[in-house]
Amino acid sequence: MRWSNYYLMTAREAPRDAEVVSHQLMARAGLVRRLAAGIYTMQPAGWRTMRKLMAIVRREMERAGAVELSMPAIQPAELWEESGRWFKYGAELLRMEDRHGRRFCFGPTHEEVITDLVRRDVKSYRQMPLNLFQIQTKFRDEIRPRFGLMRGREFIMKDAYSFDADEEGLDRSYQAMYDAYSRIFEACGLEYSVVEADQGAIGGSSSHEFMVLADTGESAIASCAACGYGANVERAEVGTLAQPAEGGGNAGGDGPRRVSTPGATTVAEVAGMLEVDRTLVVKTLIYETDDGLAAVAIRGDREVNEVKLLNVLGGLGLRLASAEQVAEATGGPLGFSGPVGLSPEVRLVVDESARALADFVCGANAGDEHLVSVRWDRDVAGARPLEWVDVMTAEAADPCPRCSAGQLRISRGIEVGHIFKLGTAYSESMNCTFTDEQGRLRPAEMGCYGLGIGRTAAAAIEQGHDDDGIVWPVPLAPFTVVLSSLDPGDEAVRSAADGLYEELEAALAPGGFDVLYDDRRERPGVKFKDGDLVGFPVRVVVGARSLRAGGAEVSNRQDGEREVVPLDGVPQAVLSRL
RNA sequence: CGGGGCGUAGCUCAGCCUGGUAGAGCGCACGGUUCGGGACCGUGAGGCCGGAGGUUCAAAUCCUCUCGCCCCGACCA
Numbered sequence: 001m002r003w004s005n006y007y008l009m010t011a012r013e014a015p016r017d018a019e020v021v022s023h024q025l026m027a028r029a030g031l032v033r034r035l036a037a038g039i040y041t042m043q044p045a046g047w048r049t050m051r052k053l054m055a056i057v058r059r060e061m062e063r064a065g066a067v068e069l070s071m072p073a074i075q076p077a078e079l080w081e082e083s084g085r086w087f088k089y090g091a092e093l094l095r096m097e098d099r100h101g102r103r104f105c106f107g108p109t110h111e112e113v114i115t116d117l118v119r120r121d122v123k124s125y126r127q128m129p130l131n132l133f134q135i136q137t138k139f140r141d142e143i144r145p146r147f148g149l150m151r152g153r154e155f156i157m158k159d160a161y162s163f164d165a166d167e168e169g170l171d172r173s174y175q176a177m178y179d180a181y182s183r184i185f186e187a188c189g190l191e192y193s194v195v196e197a198d199q200g201a202i203g204g205s206s207s208h209e210f211m212v213l214a215d216t217g218e219s220a221i222a223s224c225a226a227c228g229y230g231a232n233v234e235r236a237e238v239g240t241l242a243q244p245a246e247g248g249g250n251a252g253g254d255g256p257r258r259v260s261t262p263g264a265t266t267v268a269e270v271a272g273m274l275e276v277d278r279t280l281v282v283k284t285l286i287y288e289t290d291d292g293l294a295a296v297a298i299r300g301d302r303e304v305n306e307v308k309l310l311n312v313l314g315g316l317g318l319r320l321a322s323a324e325q326v327a328e329a330t331g332g333p334l335g336f337s338g339p340v341g342l343s344p345e346v347r348l349v350v351d352e353s354a355r356a357l358a359d360f361v362c363g364a365n366a367g368d369e370h371l372v373s374v375r376w377d378r379d380v381a382g383a384r385p386l387e388w389v390d391v392m393t394a395e396a397a398d399p400c401p402r403c404s405a406g407q408l409r410i411s412r413g414i415e416v417g418h419i420f421k422l423g424t425a426y427s428e429s430m431n432c433t434f435t436d437e438q439g440r441l442r443p444a445e446m447g448c449y450g451l452g453i454g455r456t457a458a459a460a461i462e463q464g465h466d467d468d469g470i471v472w473p474v475p476l477a478p479f480t481v482v483l484s485s486l487d488p489g490d491e492a493v494r495s496a497a498d499g500l501y502e503e504l505e506a507a508l509a510p511g512g513f514d515v516l517y518d519d520r521r522e523r524p525g526v527k528f529k530d531g532d533l534v535g536f537p538v539r540v541v542v543g544a545r546s547l548r549a550g551g552a553e554v555s556n557r558q559d560g561e562r563e564v565v566p567l568d569g570v571p572q573a574v575l576s577r578l
Numbered sequence: 579c580g581g582g583g584c585g586u587a588g589c590u591c592a593g594c595c596u597g598g599u600a601g602a603g604c605g606c607a608c609g610g611u612u613c614g615g616g617a618c619c620g621u622g623a624g625g626c627c628g629g630a631g632g633u634u635c636a637a638a639u640c641c642u643c644u645c646g647c648c649c650c651g652a653c654c655a
Contacts, residue, residue, distance in 0.1 A: 037646085363655075484614095487614095524613070
């Protein structure tokens with residue numbers, strides 16, 4: 001491709017709304033253009049990167065036995081009502097009506113459509129296993145789209161769905177996708193890790209996320225270097241916590257004592273006023289759930305993980321209760337709640353972090369008062385059975401939940417892939433059944449597997465850039481090589497560059513590599529800056545000076561290492577750098 | 579949805595407080611000088627100042643409404 005005929009316009013400055021580096025560079029390099037909040041045009045060079053990524057994804061999906069198809073983006077409401085998600089999915093589901101008043105949505109994902117398809121076609125265990133995938137535009141009406149392609153509303157996703165006759169089959173299909181995803185991110189040259197994940201709105205029994213490691217990632221990951229445990233912090237478990245402090249002066253006694261704690265509404269204030277360690281205070285939060293109010297007790301130095309809590313309590317969502325609701329549940333004002341004497345209407349769950357506590361401090365459910373010397377068995381369990389749960393947020397240096405030696409480390413990542421074992425959740429609700437070997441009717445065991453195309457490209461930039469611009473991994477660069485002719489007016493240079501261009505195209509094509517020939521009538525500085533900005537992995541420069549030095553200059557974007565090689569040696573020199 | 583901010587040339591922004599004929603840099607076009615890391619000089623094109631309404635002799639500027647965009651938050655008792 002000749003740049004003079006191509007559509008690739010760079011800019012010195014990024015648009016004001018570009019916040020993260022991948023978005024700024026994609027905009028400056030002329031790869032994407034924002035059309036509306038969270039909605040982008042892929043300009044030609046950006047689309048080339050997407051196409052290369054999609055080719056890698058296709059190759060590995062097919063290698064793993066998946067079969068490509070294409071499903072509609074617009075989907076009828078009835079299907080979503082059948083699965084129960086028309087209401088459950090919430091406001092992220094973009095809904096619309098046609099001229100007859102029939103209701104549709106723009107598909108955020110395709111479980112309903114694929115399940116509907118397969119239930120009509122697949123009737124026997126002999127037709128399975130099956131794995132179907134597509135690469136297609138999705139729409140999710142995010143509350144707050146941001147960060148360019150990282151969290152768009154309209155985005156391109158590879159989604160795959162597996163159907164198996166039994167759980168063992170699902171395990172095999174899941175593992176095949178796990179391996180395929182690993183090969184994909186490997187092939188892209190990305191540094192990634194695989195972690196256990198929360199299932200969220202999709203539902204199902206187990207899942208893993210593929211995270212590209214980057215400090216700007218929106219996801220927090222807890223991992224253990226000793227045993228390899230890794231999980232999204234939304235889900236991460238924690239080993240048994242040490243209980244560093246003793247009850248001190250509050251130990252013993254026949255029961256809880258009321259103490260005055262005027263104005264102390266936070267754990268830190270209470271601990272300071274009573275001169276006890278924060279780990280000896282039990283924090284009690286009141287939540288509003290789909291089933292009424294619930295109280296969560298947790299050790300004072302710990303934070304509640306609302307994703308875990310939602311999984312424990314069930315329902316679609318939860319929020320911290322208002323002051324009025326707290327008064328209804330506890331009889332006291334906000335800031336003085338405790339597990340003793342809660343309204344019997346209120347469900348109480350207690351985090352494991354507070355289990356080892358005896359003679360602890362907690363709110364008295366009365367203004368400006370706390371209780372000291374409280375015990376679970378004697379003072380709380382009498383009124384109600386205790387429900388021990390894990391709803392704490394993992395923190396750095398927490399003990400590993402899987403091995404005795406390790407400590408958790410918290411890092412950040414960009415979620416580029418997510419695989420789920422769905423089990424029979426959809427096949428049951430949508431009646432996707434088959435006849436097994438014994439002639440019985442059974443629901444199919446399903447899995448689903450998503451991979452964000454645009455987000456992976458953005459993640460590659462987050463991981464690969466410097467002050468001058470993008471540093472693409474070779475497989476994802478819009479063009480592998482940029483050939484810059486510095487003196488297009490000079491006949492010797494022009495013919496040398498023209499010749500090189502043809503030779504390079506021929507030499508690179510078999511490996512799937514490509515060349516952008518910068519034949520524009522621009523000054524050298526502009527060509528260098530543009531090449532660095534767009535991030536072509538290898539640069540070949542031909543100019544009057546390089547010809548005098550014996551040929552063309554070949555260099556790498558990544559480390560800038562350059563050499564002058566004779567013209568006929570250029571293709572080989574380029575290939576050796578890929 | 580709550581809070582904050584911003585909409586002026588293709589891009590980044592000034593002008594607004596204190597109303598009086600629309601500005602800069604980059605980019606673009608043309609001419610000249612340059613030519614290995616975003617050149618310089620000159621000339622020029624390009625704007626219903628997001629939209630509607632109001633106040634005023636007069637509105638980019640003041641007021642009201644509206645649309646769009648961005649950021650933070652939607653959290654700890």
